[in-house]
Amino acid sequence: MNFSELRRQLYGLPKCLFGRVQVAAAQCRGTALHGGAHRRVLRSCLPKGNAEKQKEERSRGGAAGRFSRARIHGLTIAPRFAGWQCVPLKCTREGKPRAIMPTIVVASHPEPCRMNITAVARKARVSTATVSRTINGSSSVQAGTAERVRKAIAELGFHPDINARALGSGRSSLYGLIISDITNPFFPELVKAFEDAAVAHHKEVLIANTGYDPKRLDICVKRMLQRKVDGVAIMTSEMDDALLDVFQKRKIPLVLLDAHPASPGVSSVRIDHSAGMLQAVQHLAELGHTRIGFISGPLNLPSARERHTAFQAACKQFRIRLMPRRMTQGDHRVDGGYKAMQQLLQTNTDLTAVVCSNDLTAIGAMEMLFESGLRVPEDISVVGSDDILLSAYTRPGLTTVNVPREDLAGAAFRSLLSYTLGADVNVVGQEHIFTPKLVCRGSTAANASRSDEEP
Numbered sequence: 001m002n003f004s005e006l007r008r009q010l011y012g013l014p015k016c017l018f019g020r021v022q023v024a025a026a027q028c029r030g031t032a033l034h035g036g037a038h039r040r041v042l043r044s045c046l047p048k049g050n051a052e053k054q055k056e057e058r059s060r061g062g063a064a065g066r067f068s069r070a071r072i073h074g075l076t077i078a079p080r081f082a083g084w085q086c087v088p089l090k091c092t093r094e095g096k097p098r099a100i101m102p103t104i105v106v107a108s109h110p111e112p113c114r115m116n117i118t119a120v121a122r123k124a125r126v127s128t129a130t131v132s133r134t135i136n137g138s139s140s141v142q143a144g145t146a147e148r149v150r151k152a153i154a155e156l157g158f159h160p161d162i163n164a165r166a167l168g169s170g171r172s173s174l175y176g177l178i179i180s181d182i183t184n185p186f187f188p189e190l191v192k193a194f195e196d197a198a199v200a201h202h203k204e205v206l207i208a209n210t211g212y213d214p215k216r217l218d219i220c221v222k223r224m225l226q227r228k229v230d231g232v233a234i235m236t237s238e239m240d241d242a243l244l245d246v247f248q249k250r251k252i253p254l255v256l257l258d259a260h261p262a263s264p265g266v267s268s269v270r271i272d273h274s275a276g277m278l279q280a281v282q283h284l285a286e287l288g289h290t291r292i293g294f295i296s297g298p299l300n301l302p303s304a305r306e307r308h309t310a311f312q313a314a315c316k317q318f319r320i321r322l323m324p325r326r327m328t329q330g331d332h333r334v335d336g337g338y339k340a341m342q343q344l345l346q347t348n349t350d351l352t353a354v355v356c357s358n359d360l361t362a363i364g365a366m367e368m369l370f371e372s373g374l375r376v377p378e379d380i381s382v383v384g385s386d387d388i389l390l391s392a393y394t395r396p397g398l399t400t401v402n403v404p405r406e407d408l409a410g411a412a413f414r415s416l417l418s419y420t421l422g423a424d425v426n427v428v429g430q431e432h433i434f435t436p437k438l439v440c441r442g443s444t445a446a447n448a449s450r451s452d453e454e455p
Contacts, residue, residue: 115158124152135160174204175416176224176232178217182209184332184360185388186405190235193409201417203230210236212298212332221246231416234259235269235408237303253419253429255412258303267415267429269408273303274310276401276436280355280383281314283399283438288447289353289381293326295340295365297357304332307357307385326351330361337364345372351380352447359384359391359400366394366443377445387439396442403436 121128126145133141134149141149152158177194179187191207198205206227208220217236221243224232232247233255244266247254254266262268284292294311297304308327315322325347330336337356341364344351356362362384366376374380376396384391387402411432419425 115156117158117160120149120152120156120158123156124149172204172228172230173202174206174227174229175413176206176208176220176227176229178208178210178220178224178232178234178236180210180212180236181332182207184358185390186358186386186403187235189389190405190409193406194233194413197410197413201413203417212236212301214240217243225250225252230420231255233257233412233416235412237301251425253416253423253425255415255429257408257412258306262429262431264428265419265425267412267431269411269415269432270434271303271403271408272433272435273306274313276385276403276438277307277310277355278314278317279436279438280385280401281311281318281320283440283444284353284355284381284383285318285320287353287381287444290320290447291326291348291350291352292320293328293344293348293351293354295328295330295337295344295354295356295361297330297332297361299329304357311355330357330364332358332361334360334364334367337361338368339364341365341368345369353381353383353444355383355385357385359386359388359398362398362400362443363390363394366398377443378448381444381447383444385436392441394443399441399444400439401436402439404434407434408432 117128117131121131124131124145126149130141130145131149131153134146135153175198177191179191181187191205195205206224206229208223210217210220217239221232225246229252231253235257237257237259239256239259241260244254244260248263248265251265255269256266257269258271258273260266260268281292292315294308296308296311299305299308312322326344328340328343330340337360340361341354344354345368354365356365362382366382369376369380369382376382382398384398384400385403387400391398391400411430411434415430415432418430
């Protein structure tokens with residue numbers, strides 16, 4: 001809309017002798033004043049008699065300092081910026097009605113400008129480089145200057161562009177976290193602990209879920225590489241050596257859970273599954289159980305194989321007879337535990353206890369036992385592993401092997417942070433080993449047929 005069109009719109013407004021003028025909004029985007037109209041532009045759009053207010057507005061760089069006004073045939077207009085709108089004003093002269101065309105002020109509704117580092121530098125009266133160094137925590141910026149920059153950032157509501165910072169500094173302050181199954185309560189608790197540590201150190205976390213699928217892990221890894229992460233914690237055991245080489249060639253530090261020993265640029269977080277299974281089997285043996293079943297996780301996963309092997313070793317140590325029909329495979333999910341327990345009951349009518357590879361499997365197994373008319377723990381005892389929050393609220397409460405998720409996440413984050421702070425990726429990473437502890441609840445009890453001999 002040009003100036004002439006705006007003027008025609010204003011001429012079309014109703015004439016009013018008294019009171020407030022009710023007008024429709026008129027929009028003028030990008031209108032400029034030309035010729036005689038331009039020469040009649042004044043420095044203020046505020047009504048006359050408000051000199052003090054005008055002065056105050058100019059000192060703040062407000063409306064009076066930015067707007068212009070032109071009087072044309074009794075109209076007051078200010079088409080200087082994009083987004084103008086007509087607003088009604090009371091038409092008076094020294095408190096008395098004026099029998100002339102009403103005064104219409106075209107008020108500004110400017111589109112919000114894009115906030116950037118230049119705006120912060122202008123407000124703080126420093127260079128953009130100084131703002132950048134302040135944001136990145138550089139010690140070369142004087143305390144007073146840094147405080148002024150931070151104040152400007154707060155007042156303007158500026159948020160640094162992470163991608164721009166990554167291009168400038170070569171670091172994204174972004175860590176990748178790959179987990180197996182977001183629906184398994186074990187992993188959200190681990191993610192929370194990892195993210196809490198990241199937030200405390202002003203880092204961001206990119207989370208990916210594999211669903212226990214090695215092919216999907218490849219996709220997750222590509223996402224991490226595309227986002228230029230500073231490091232990746234792979235808290236799942238379906239990691240292969242080919243993907244390990246991808247990160248090592250790019251000098252991206254890694255932390256692996258139960259998947260690979262420490263190597264250059266790779267730290268390892270391991271759970272002593274042997275100690276955990278030993279405690280579980282010892283607990284059942286002390287309660288008089290000798291006919292113990294076992295539901296493992298998917299045996300294509302290293303961690304599941306390790307738990308399976310640890311269970312067998314514990315049974316041998318306590319002279320508990322191992323029978324293939326008393327061992328079956330689940331999938332680390334509730335429905336997998338339900339089906340696996342059903343298979344065990346079909347081939348074993350004499351079981352007095354069952355050990356499960358994780359808590360979700362144990363919860364599914366307990367449901368199957370309930371539907372089969374068997375009581376837990378009176379008829380059969382159940383032991384899980386992980387000690388997720390839900391395990392304390394089953395009926396009865398689940399006896400389980402506690403895996404310290406907060407400690408695992410904290411160790412993984414600190415290992416990655418050490419590389420960000422200057423550790424050499426060519427040096428063998430850190431090795432962390434955590435020992436689980438048995439938590440006894442109501443799902444285990446003494447064997448009611450303690451005197452029976454093992455067949």
